[in-house]
Structures are given as C-alpha cells and as structure tokens.
Amino acid sequence: MPNTTTLTEAIEALIPIFQAREPALDALGSFPYDNVRELVALGYTKLMLPEAYGGQSLSAYELVKYQTLLAKGDGATAIAVGWHMGTLLGLRHNKAWPKETYDFLLGEVAQGALVNLVMSERGSGSPTRGATMKTTARKVHGGYVLNGHKSFATLSPMLDYMITGVNLDGVDSFFLVPCKADGVEVLPVWDSVALRGSASHDIVLREVFVPESYLVQQAQIARSVTRSPGGLLHIPACYLGIAEAARDYAVTFAKTYSPASLGKPISETLAVQQRIGEIELLLRQTRYLLHGVAREFDAGTVKLEDLLAAKSTAVNNAIAITDKALRICGSHGLTADSPLHRYYLNVRAGLHNPPADDEILRLLAQAVLA
Numbered sequence: 001m002p003n004t005t006t007l008t009e010a011i012e013a014l015i016p017i018f019q020a021r022e023p024a025l026d027a028l029g030s031f032p033y034d035n036v037r038e039l040v041a042l043g044y045t046k047l048m049l050p051e052a053y054g055g056q057s058l059s060a061y062e063l064v065k066y067q068t069l070l071a072k073g074d075g076a077t078a079i080a081v082g083w084h085m086g087t088l089l090g091l092r093h094n095k096a097w098p099k100e101t102y103d104f105l106l107g108e109v110a111q112g113a114l115v116n117l118v119m120s121e122r123g124s125g126s127p128t129r130g131a132t133m134k135t136t137a138r139k140v141h142g143g144y145v146l147n148g149h150k151s152f153a154t155l156s157p158m159l160d161y162m163i164t165g166v167n168l169d170g171v172d173s174f175f176l177v178p179c180k181a182d183g184v185e186v187l188p189v190w191d192s193v194a195l196r197g198s199a200s201h202d203i204v205l206r207e208v209f210v211p212e213s214y215l216v217q218q219a220q221i222a223r224s225v226t227r228s229p230g231g232l233l234h235i236p237a238c239y240l241g242i243a244e245a246a247r248d249y250a251v252t253f254a255k256t257y258s259p260a261s262l263g264k265p266i267s268e269t270l271a272v273q274q275r276i277g278e279i280e281l282l283l284r285q286t287r288y289l290l291h292g293v294a295r296e297f298d299a300g301t302v303k304l305e306d307l308l309a310a311k312s313t314a315v316n317n318a319i320a321i322t323d324k325a326l327r328i329c330g331s332h333g334l335t336a337d338s339p340l341h342r343y344y345l346n347v348r349a350g351l352h353n354p355p356a357d358d359e360i361l362r363l364l365a366q367a368v369l370a
Helices: 004-026 033-042 060-073 075-092 099-110 221-226 231-256 270-299 304-334 340-352 357-369
Strands: 115-118 136-140 143-153 161-168 171-178 184-187 201-211 215-217
Touching: 004 033, 004 060, 004 075, 004 340, 033 075, 060 075, 060 231, 060 270, 075 099, 075 115, 075 231, 075 340, 099 115, 115 143, 143 161, 143 171, 171 201, 171 221, 231 270, 231 304, 231 340, 270 304, 304 340, 304 357
Parallel strands: 115 161, 136 161
Antiparallel strands: 136 143, 143 201, 161 171, 171 215, 184 201
16 A cells, blocks of 8 residues: 555546546546546555554545545545545544444455445435434344435445435434345436536435344434534545646636737736636635644544534635636636536535535534524
8 A cells, every 4th residue: 555655646646537537427327437446446445444454544634635636636536435535534433333343344445345424315305404314224133124215325336335324213323234235226316417427326225134233323313414524524625626626727728828819828917817816815725724624633623613614615615716717718618628617516516515504604603602
C-alpha cells in the first residue's frame, strides 16, 4: 500500500484519466466502474480501516485532501467512494456493533469489499428530519427477515454490503445486509442530471434473511445520520474538488482565449481578473475551514456545529465558484465539449445531501440559543 506521499502522487496521476472519462458519465445508467476498480486496486478503499484490520487508520484531514483530489477528476467517483470511506470513518468510532460482525465486515473491506449507508426511502422524507423507516424486520429462527424499498443508494452497482435503517417492532434499528443476498434487487431508476454517474439507484429488499448478528445497532436514526462524521467531511470535500476543477478550467480558458475584438487573452482584462480573484477567495475560505474542521475532528475537539458549517459553506461556495467560472467562459461553458455545465449542476447536488441548509441553520441557531 502506498505511503502518504506516493498515494498523493498516484491520485494526482488519476485526475486527468478520470477527467477524460467524466463526459461518459452524463449518460443514463452510467457508473465509473473503471475508476472505482482502480481505487480498489490502489488500496485506497481500505485505508480508512484500523491498522489491525489491514488499513492505515487514515485521518479525517487526509480523507478530505484525497477526496478533494478525486473530485477534481470526477465528482461522481468521489461522492460514491466517499460514502464508502465516510461509512468506515463512522464505524471506527462506533462501539455498539457486535464484535463478530464488526470484524467480519472490516475483513471483507480489507479484501476489496465496498459498503455504504443506505437509509432514505421514497416518499418518507429525509432521515435527518425524523422520517420513520418503512423498511421492516421481523424476527425468525436464527435471524431476521427484511422487507422494504430504499432510495439514493449511491455506489449501488458495486456495493457488496449496505448498512440500512429498519423499523423493528417500532424501534429504529441498523442492519448489515449483503447486497448479493437472495431478495436484494437494485432498481436502476437514478435519473438525476447532477452527479448522474454516482448511480444512486433504489434497492428493494424482499424477504431478505440476515443472521441475528447482523442487527448491529439500535439507535435514533435521525440523530445518527445528522451527526454522521464521515458524511459531514467527505461530502464538502467532493464539492470543493469539483469547484477547483471548475476554477482550473476557467483559468485555462481565460489565458488561452483571445477574441479578435480584444487582441489579447481575456485573462488580461480587469473584469476577468476580478472574477478569478473572487473564485480564489472562496476556494481559500472553503479549504481552510474544511481542513481546520478535519484537523479538529482528528484531535477529538471538533463541535458538531463546525462540521455543519463546513458542509454548508463548501457547498454554497462551490455553487458560487462554478457560476463565476461559467461567467468567465461565457457561452463556451455551456457547449457539449465543456465540462463546466456538468460542474455547475453537480455541485448543486450538495444542497440535497443531508443535512440540508435549513436544517443546518436550525441546528446552529439552537446551539446558540441553548
């Protein structure tokens, strides 16, 4: 497994490769299979594991840096693999799981397995807002039988395991479900124009049997999801990376586009320099906030409010950055050959990654008013 320096170099080398593949992910039913396989082969997907399980106990700060780099190459790949990495980060601090099941899952990840939290359900509302799980479990001899319909299952075409929220006799419960178990079906319904390649399809559970030890935790789902440390770090890192890619594209365009009426590159005009300066200011604000929060997370001193603020700031700044990049490039940014229109749409997906802005603002206000 590469050390920190060579891993950074390896991921940086993948950026132009991922960028070359990125346009194909605008098609319905697409998924970055090759990108994810390369990251598994690189050993990246097991870095978050504790060293005792074959990983490197990757820090939150390192996770943010690497996920930002991946998103510069392709946002769909970054958000998909990020959910796997964020799930493992959350498990690292979760002592509620049965040790047998915990050891089993981490052993599978060490061998290349992919896992994600799959919580949302169509028509139920967001889990962060207290949505009651419609997916149910009933006790049978030797285990449980699960039935339900989940949505927004990012990474679904390559998922090996999912951790899902279930209503067990009126109690919020988390179950580990092998995605190749009998009765598990991925429905390819994801048709979003933003991060289409993330393949966040639906997953249906029909009479899916799991052993008793796969009931891994009983805890309030809304509280658990809102305070998910992995989600509140890898999500903003993804949108920061997409924003950096938009900045790079706009700067290159500005330095090389010389309209005949101007007689020089538009980068030499005050108006374009102003926009580039505004982009750089927003990027630096986002980067330093997110990196600082990640370092505090690693030190054990981070506050939930800071994680929430970092997520909201990164997403909204990314939206502003991609808008400014489009204004620099003009109508060229909306052509099929330009990735800018996809960057613009992709960062807007962050508004709907939980928790949403209004929920974040409510939680920030309550923290002050308490």
